[in-house]
Amino acid sequence: MQLFKKKKLKELLETISRYNGDDLRALADIVQYIRPTGKTIHEEDNQEFEELILRLKSNEKHREGLKNYVHRVLEGKNLRRSITEPGIISRGSFFAELWKRLSYKALPYQPEENTIDFVLTNIFYRKTDGIWVKNLPADQVLDLFDLLDFKPFKSIIPQNEGVFKDVLYSCDVLLQRIVGLSIEDEILDRTPEYANFESPFLALEKELRAFINRELNSTEVLKPDNIEYKHLLVLIEQCDEFVEKALKNSGKYGITLKINQSLLIIRQQLERVKKVLSFLPVADDENPKLKTVEFIRELIYFNCGKNRVRNYIAESTRLLAFEVTQHTGKSGEHYITTSKDEYREMFKSAAGGGLLVGLMCITKVFLSKADVSLFGKGFLYSLNYALGFIAIYLLHFTLATKQPAMTAAALARSLQSSAKEKVKYEEFSRLFARLFRSQFIAFVGNVILAFPVAGIIVAGLDLAFGINAAEHKADKLLKNIDMLATPALFHASIAGVFLFLSGLIAGQAANRSVHHKFPTRIKNHPALKLALGRKSADKLGKLYEKHIGGIAGNFWFGVFMGSTASVGAFLGLPLDIRHITFASGNLALGLYGAGFSVNIFYVLWLFVGVGVIGLANFLVSFALSLILAMKSRGVKLVDLTKISKAIFVRFKENKREFFLPPEETPSNEKAPSHSTKNIT
Numbered sequence: 001m002q003l004f005k006k007k008k009l010k011e012l013l014e015t016i017s018r019y020n021g022d023d024l025r026a027l028a029d030i031v032q033y034i035r036p037t038g039k040t041i042h043e044e045d046n047q048e049f050e051e052l053i054l055r056l057k058s059n060e061k062h063r064e065g066l067k068n069y070v071h072r073v074l075e076g077k078n079l080r081r082s083i084t085e086p087g088i089i090s091r092g093s094f095f096a097e098l099w100k101r102l103s104y105k106a107l108p109y110q111p112e113e114n115t116i117d118f119v120l121t122n123i124f125y126r127k128t129d130g131i132w133v134k135n136l137p138a139d140q141v142l143d144l145f146d147l148l149d150f151k152p153f154k155s156i157i158p159q160n161e162g163v164f165k166d167v168l169y170s171c172d173v174l175l176q177r178i179v180g181l182s183i184e185d186e187i188l189d190r191t192p193e194y195a196n197f198e199s200p201f202l203a204l205e206k207e208l209r210a211f212i213n214r215e216l217n218s219t220e221v222l223k224p225d226n227i228e229y230k231h232l233l234v235l236i237e238q239c240d241e242f243v244e245k246a247l248k249n250s251g252k253y254g255i256t257l258k259i260n261q262s263l264l265i266i267r268q269q270l271e272r273v274k275k276v277l278s279f280l281p282v283a284d285d286e287n288p289k290l291k292t293v294e295f296i297r298e299l300i301y302f303n304c305g306k307n308r309v310r311n312y313i314a315e316s317t318r319l320l321a322f323e324v325t326q327h328t329g330k331s332g333e334h335y336i337t338t339s340k341d342e343y344r345e346m347f348k349s350a351a352g353g354g355l356l357v358g359l360m361c362i363t364k365v366f367l368s369k370a371d372v373s374l375f376g377k378g379f380l381y382s383l384n385y386a387l388g389f390i391a392i393y394l395l396h397f398t399l400a401t402k403q404p405a406m407t408a409a410a411l412a413r414s415l416q417s418s419a420k421e422k423v424k425y426e427e428f429s430r431l432f433a434r435l436f437r438s439q440f441i442a443f444v445g446n447v448i449l450a451f452p453v454a455g456i457i458v459a460g461l462d463l464a465f466g467i468n469a470a471e472h473k474a475d476k477l478l479k480n481i482d483m484l485a486t487p488a489l490f491h492a493s494i495a496g497v498f499l500f501l502s503g504l505i506a507g508q509a510a511n512r513s514v515h516h517k518f519p520t521r522i523k524n525h526p527a528l529k530l531a532l533g534r535k536s537a538d539k540l541g542k543l544y545e546k547h548i549g550g551i552a553g554n555f556w557f558g559v560f561m562g563s564t565a566s567v568g569a570f571l572g573l574p575l576d577i578r579h580i581t582f583a584s585g586n587l588a589l590g591l592y593g594a595g596f597s598v599n600i601f602y603v604l605w606l607f608v609g610v611g612v613i614g615l616a617n618f619l620v621s622f623a624l625s626l627i628l629a630m631k632s633r634g635v636k637l638v639d640l641t642k643i644s645k646a647i648f649v650r651f652k653e654n655k656r657e658f659f660l661p662p663e664e665t666p667s668n669e670k671a672p673s674h675s676t677k678n679i680t
Contacts, residue, residue, distance in 0.1 A: 009033050009048075013055065013062035021072030022113070024122050030066075031123050041132040053140055056147045067148045073119060079166035081117040082299050083276055084173050086306035089265050091181075094257045097312065104307045120303040127308070130301035141293050152288035153280065153295075167295075168212045171276055174269045175205050181262050182242070190246040190253050200238040207235055208273075215280075221288060224281040236274050243267050254515025272302075336431065337438040343661040346438055350445025352397035354581060357446060358453025360388040361585035365458075365469050378566030386558025393550045400442040400581055401499055401617040425639075425646040432647050433657045440659050443614050446581040455588035462592075474593030477586045480578065481609040491578040492613040496620025498560040498577065503625060506553025519545035580614030 012029055019026045034048040056063040089097055108125065111117040124133070153164045181187065182201040194200075211228050222229060243266055250259075279295040282288045305311070337343045367380045392399050462468045470477065479485050513519060522528065523541030532540065561577050568575025587606055591598060630639070651658055 009052065009055070013059070013065060016062075016065045016069045019069055021069075021075060024073065024119065026069060027073060027119075028123050031129075035126070035129065036132050041128045042135060044135050044137050046132070046136060049136060050140060053143050053147070056144070063147055070148055074116070076114065077116045077119060078114060079116045079163055080170045080173060081111060081115050082120060082303065083167065083170035083272065085117065086302040087308075088268050088272065089261060089312070091262075091265065094261055097261075098309065101307045101309050101312060105309070116299070117303070120300060124300050124304055127304050130304035133300045134297050138290065138293070141297070142287070142289060145289055145293050150289075150292070152282075152292040165216065167276060167280075168215060171273045172208060172212060174273050175201075175208055178239070178266050178269050178273075179205050181266050182239075184262065186259050187246060187262060187266075190249045190259070191242060193245060194242060200235060200242050204232070204235040204239055207232055222281045224283050226281065229277070229281055232277065233274070236270060239270055240267070243270070252514070254511050254513070256512075256515055336434045337441070337661065338434060340661045343437070343441055346398065347441050347445045349396065349398040350400060350442040351449045352395060353392045353399045353442075354446040354449030355453050356388055356392050356395075356397065357399070357450040357581045358457065358585050358588075360384055361450065361454045361582055361589060362457045362461075362469065363388075365473060365589060368473065374566045374569055378563040380562075381566075382559045382562030384558075385562045386555045389554035389558045390551055393554045394547070398442050398445070400439065400446040400614065401496070401579065401621060425642055426650075428643055429646040429650040433650060433654075436658045437660060439618055443580060447584040447610065450581050450585040451588045454585035455592055458589050458592050468593060470589040470593030472593070474590045477590030477593065478598070478606060480576075481583050481587055481590075481606045481613070483609050483612060487574060488578050488609060488613060489616055490574075491576045492580075492616035493620045494564065494575065495561070495577040495579045496617045497624065498557055498564075499617065499621035500624040501560065502553040502557035503621070504628075505556045506549040509552035510549035513545060513548050518548070578613045578616075580610060580617055583610045583613050
């Protein structure tokens with residue numbers, strides 16, 4: 001294989017003079033020859049590239065042929081688009097940009113043929129090309145630079161034409177776009193701190209244009225200590241601070257994908273301007289050719305990363321995910337009990353939730369008898385769940401398994417709280433132990449009430465009216481909890497996903513409320529003030545602000561829970577949900593419906609099933625919520641292994657801590673500022 005490649009390289013260099021500047025096949029073949037494969041893209045040792053250099057040095061005909069061909073290819077090609085476009089998000093919606101990148105992966109975009117972008121797109125078309133090109137040894141790349149008779153920026157005369165002009169004007173184009181975005185109302189509204197000051201972007205635009213004019217009319221090489229250049233860097237830093245302030249204020253003013261997109265575009269273009277400008281100054285002890293070589297490598301890297309989908313989604317959604325989990329986390333901290341008193345309060349709160357779930361279980365049994373369509377069943381079940389969950393929330397009761405989705409942000413913050421690795425993992429394991437015991441007592445509180453309440457109600461109806469509501473559904477109610485007879489574990493995992501999604505919805509509802517200023521708009525609504533009075537309208541606005549997240553999250557959790565089985569039946573898929581609290585209530589109904597003529601060992605097995613369902617609810621919702629919270633805060637997911645180890649070590653050393661509160665509250669475990677009654 002190696003002999004074949006060497007022979008092919010020789011043939012290419014011997015016939016390269018036949019190709020004109022519009023034919024990129026020979027250049028594409030040479031790049032293909034030196035392109036490494038697999039893991040070797042990260043290595044500096046590229047034997048094929050070294051062979052190319054040695055052949056060009058030893059064979060004048062090949063050297064001149066390749067040099068003339070490359071100059072024909074690049075002659076008259078415009079450079080600006082290669083700087084201003086690749087990797088920069090285009091203005092528009094999140095989904096429009098996502099679709100564009102996906103479509104370009106399937107059917108690559110072709111720029112105008114008179115641009116360098118066209119050359120790069122058709123020569124360096126693999127996403128890994130930018131990596132191995134950056135890893136090529138600098139001395140070998142400089143050799144190729146000289147062999148092909150390339151010149152550094154400032155040596156191209158006149159400067160007001162060609163490459164140097166394109167580089168400077170590309171920065172000007174980027175800055176004009178930045179200024180246009182920075183003066184939009186939605187951006188300015190998030191930075192009231194700058195209201196009485198000149199926009200740093202306008203100051204940067206003015207200074208950059210003066211800098212460009214000076215450089216185009218100067219024959220001297222720019223130095224890093226040049227005052228005008230250093231002033232540009234200061235202004236760019238001020239613009240970065242503006243963007244950072246707007247991002248930090250998102251918690252105060254809310255955030256949307258559109259605003260996040262605009263801020264991300266500004267930041268990307270600022271980084272691109274700063275990066276390009278960094279290649280212009282050359283110190284006395286630096287090789288000006290090396291700066292130009294690094295610039296070319298960066299162009300290739302820009303081009304190869306322009307259609308990255310995963311990075312785009314991560315960058316575009318990170319801030320929004322942060323704000324959603326942040327709003328969720330504000331309530332989530334109250335789900336983690338510390339003292340004995342809070343532990344007891346959690347039990348009482350969960351017991352109240354269990355009581356309502358018992359009522360919801362018997363209500364669902366009656367609704368199942370309704371002669372309606374699949375859609376009708378889904379609607380009725382969803383209504384039952386949604387109203388029940390909202391009632392639990394408004395009555396300050398607790399539904400077990402709601403904690404994980406609401407506490408992940410608080411746990412993720414603990415991983416940022418300390419620079420010392422060991423300390424932060426210990427802090428996380430300590431918080432996890434508190435969360436687990438809070439979840440455990442919530443399970444106990446829910447189950448200990450849901451089971452008897454459901455049983456007492458169905459027995460009471462039978463005694464009072466002779467109606468055994470669960471008689472015809474007893475087998476199904478019991479079978480649904482049997483992990484061997486049905487995919488109960490899978491269904492419990494689906495419920496865990498819905499718990500995670502409902503947490504996101506709660507956070508997003510709170511975020512939208514802040515962004516759109518709904519509480520203020522309600523308080524100041526003319527018709528409401530006229531009909532209810534100023535004080536009542538003000539109170540309504542405050543109630544909306546306080547409860548919209550909880551109501552929205554609980555409503556949609558109810559819809560998810562109630563409609564899953566109907567959607568599964570419609571699609572012909574084995575979809576359903578299992579939640580620990582409802583499983584315990586349904587177990588009581590099933591046992592009564594079967595007349596308690598059930599094998600005791602089977603009953604014990606079903607109780608085990610209830611516990612496993614709860615564990616699956618907890619683990620799935622917690623894992624998804626924690627991963628999102630970690631990614632939104634820039635915490636590496638590889639930390640999960642170390643986190644798991646820290647939790648295991650803590651559990652081995654103190655198992656009691658995971659189930660019961662400490663005898664006395666440790667000094668390093670401060671009690672939350674709000675009661676656990678404020679949760680659901």
